Amino acid sequence: MSEQAAGSASLATGTVRLVIVLGGLSAISPFATDMYAPGFPEIVTSFGTSGTAVQLSLTACLIGLAIGQVVLGPVSDALGRRRLLLAGSGAFAGLSLVCALAPSIAVFEVARLLQGVAGSAGLVIGRAVISDRYAGARAARQLSTLSVIGMTAPVLAPVAGGLLLGVGSWRLVFVALAGAGLLLVAAVWAWVPESLPVERRRRGGPRTVLAAMGPLVRRRALVGNLLVVGCALGALFAYITGSPFVFQDGYGLSPTAYGLVFATNAVGTVLAGVLFGALAGRVRLGALLLGGVAVTVACALTLVVLLGTGSGAFGATWACLFGLTFGFGLVLPASTTLVLALGSDAPGAASGMLGGAQFVLGAAAAPLPGALGRTTALSMACVVLACVLLSTLALVALARPWRDDGEDEDEDDGEG
Template sequence: MTVSIDSAPPRTGTGRLVIVLGGLSAVSPFAIDMYAPGFPEIVTSLATSRTAVQLSLTACLVGLAVGQIVLGPVSDAMGRRRLLLAGSGMFTVFSLVCALAPSIAVFDVARLLQGIAGSAGIVIGRAVISDRSTGPHAARQLTTLSVIGSTAPVLAPVVGGAILGVGSWRLVFVALAVTGLLLSTAIWAWVPESLPVERRRTGGLRAALDAMGGLLRRREMVGYLFVMGCGLAALFAYISGSPFVFQGIYGLSPIGYSLVFATNAVGTVAAGTIFGWLAGRVRLNSLLVIGVAITVASLITLATLLAIGVSTFPTTWACLFGFTFGFGILLPASIAIILAVGNEAPGAASGLLGGAQFVLGAAAAPLPGVLGNTTAMSTAAVVLGCVLLSAVALITLARPWQGHGEPTVRPVHGDSVGAAGSPQLPL
C-alpha cells in the first residue's frame, strides 16, 4: 500500500494544529540565538574570533530569509504539507551537523543550511493559517504564532543558558535536533494539507515568483514590510550585542544574563496578549502605530541616558524592556496587516514577510561590534537606528491612516462589525 505524503492525516482540531504550527514558528527563532550564552565558549572551542561567531548568527538569518522568500511562493504551487515535512526533517539533520562541527567554517555553513530548512515551518505555518481563516479570527491565530515567534529569540538564551549549565554548547544543537524530530512526527500526525490542488497556482515557480513581484509593486506592502523588517533588525541587533554588554560591561553571569532575557520576554508576551485581546476591537493600524511609538521612545530614552553618562544596568535594562514590550505589539500587528494586504497569494506574502524579517535582521546582527568593541552605546545606536527607520517607513510608505489590511466591515443591525462579527472601534 502506498501512502502519499500529501494525503491528509485524521482531521485535526484547530487548537492542536495551532500548537504544532506554534512549535514550528518557535524552533527556528530558538535556533537563532539559543547558543548565544555560549559565544565565549565557542570562540575557544573552535579557535576562532568573536566576529566569526557572530557571523554564524548572520548565516542562520540569511538562511531563514532566503528560505522563506523561495519556499513561501513555492508552497502556493506545490501545497503546504510536503514542504513542512521536508523542512523539519532537514532542520534535524543540519542541527546535528552543527553539534558535530569541527571548525568554524563547517559550523557557519551548517548554520546557513539549518536556517533555510527551518524557514519552512515559519513561512508555511503562516500560509496554513491564511488558507483556513480570515478576518479577526485569522489575526488572533497569527498573533499566537507571532507572539511565539517573537518571544522565542528572547527566551532562547535562557534555555541555552540552562543547557550550558549541564553541558557544552554542542548540547544546545543536539536539543534542537531532537526538537526537529519531534516536530516532524507532529506534522505527519496532525497537520493536514490546507491548500487543495484546485486552489494552487499554476505555472510553477515562475508564476509564484511573479505573484511576489506583483505584491512588491504595491507601495503599502513595501511600507509594512519595512516597518516589520526594521523592527526585527532592531531585535537581532539587541540580541547580538547584549551578551557582550550585559556580561562584559555590567558583569552578569550567563545565568544572570538569561534572567534579563526572561524578564524582557515577559514584556513581549504581555504585549502580544494585549494585542490578541484588542485585535478585532481596535484597528490593526492603530495598534501598529502604538507599537512603533513605544519602541522609538524606549530607545531614544536609552541613547540619551548613555550619551549624558548614565550607563547603569537598571536603566539599560528598563529601556530595553520597554523596547521588547513595544516590539510585542509591532510584530503581530504588522504580520496580520501584511498577510491581509497580500491575501490573494498567502504563500508569496508570507515569503516576503519572512524575507524582510531576516534579510534586515542578518544585516543588523553584526553591527553592534562592527567597530571592534560591542558597547552599550554601540548596541543602543544600532537598535535606535533600526526603530527610527521603522517609524519612517510607517509614515512615508505604509501610511496607516489609509487603513490598509483592515478586516472587511459590514453593517449588521445598525452596528459596525468586522468580518467575523467582532466590533471595530476606530482609534
C-alpha cells in the same frame, strides 16, 4: 453527547493541536537563532576565532531564513503546505547535528546557513496555513498567537541555552535542537493536514509561482509594512547579538543570570501579544502598529541618551530593553496581519516576502554592534535606535497606518 457536540469538540481539539504545532514550527527557528547566544564567548574560544566571526554565524542563519522563506513561501502555493513542512523539519534536525559536530568556524557557519533555510519552512508555511484557514479578526488572533510564540522564543531561547551551558558545552544546544526537529516531524505528520487543496494551487511551475511576488511589490502599503517590521526585527537582533557581551562582559552577569534577564523581557513580549489579541477586531490594526513603533522609538532613544550621558546603569538598560521587546510585541502581529491581508491573493508569496524582509534586515543588523571591534552597551543601543528610526520612516512614508486597514492604492498598483 450529541453527534453535533462531539463533532464540535473534535474540531476544537484539532484546531488547538494545529495551533500548537504551528507555534512549535514558528518557535524552532528563533530558538536556533538565539539559543546559543549565551555560548558566544565559549564558541570564540572553542574555534579560536573572533567575536565578530561568531556573530556572523547568526547572520548566516538569518540569511538562510530569508532565502528559504522567499523561495518556499510561493513554492508552497504550488506544491501544498504539508510535504514542505515535513521536509523542512527533517532537514532542520539533520543540520542541527552537523552544527553540533562542526570542527571549524567555517563548517559551522555553512551549516548555520543551511539550517536557516530548513527552519524557514515552519515560519513561512505556518503563516500561510493560517491564511488558508482563517480570515479577518479570527486570522488576526491566530497570527497574534503565532507572533507571541515567535517573539517569545528569541527571548526565552537564551534562557534555555544558559541552562544547557550549565551542564555541557555549546554543542549540547544543537543536539537539543536536533531532537526538537525530530519531534516536529512527528507532530506535523500526526496533526497538520494539508490546508491548500489541489484546485486552489497555482499552476505554471516554480518560475510562475515566484513571479506572483511581482504584483505584491508594487503595493506601497504592503511594502511599507514589510519595511516597518523588517527594520524593527533588525533592532531586535542587534539587541540579541550585542546583549551577551553587554550583560556578561560589561555588567558581569553569568550565562544563567543573563538568561534570566531575557526571561523577564519575555514577559513584556507576552503581555504585548495578549494586549494585541484582546484589542484585535476592536481597535484598528494601524493604530496598534503606530503605538508599537512609538514605544520602540521612545525606549531606544531613552537608552542612547542614558548611555551617552553616563547614566546607563544595569537597571536602566534592562528597563529600556524590556520596553523595546514590549513595543515589538505589538509591531509584529499588526504588521504581519496587514501584509497577509494586502497579499491575500497569493498568501504563500506574501508570507515569503514577509519573512524575507524580516530576516534580510535582521541579518544586516545582527553583526553591527561589534562592527568596530568591541561590542559595548552604547554601540548596541545606537544600532537599535537606527533600526527603529528606519522603521518609523517606513511607517510614515509608505505604510501610513492612518489610512483604512487593508486599503490599497490603485495609483501605486498601476491598476485603474
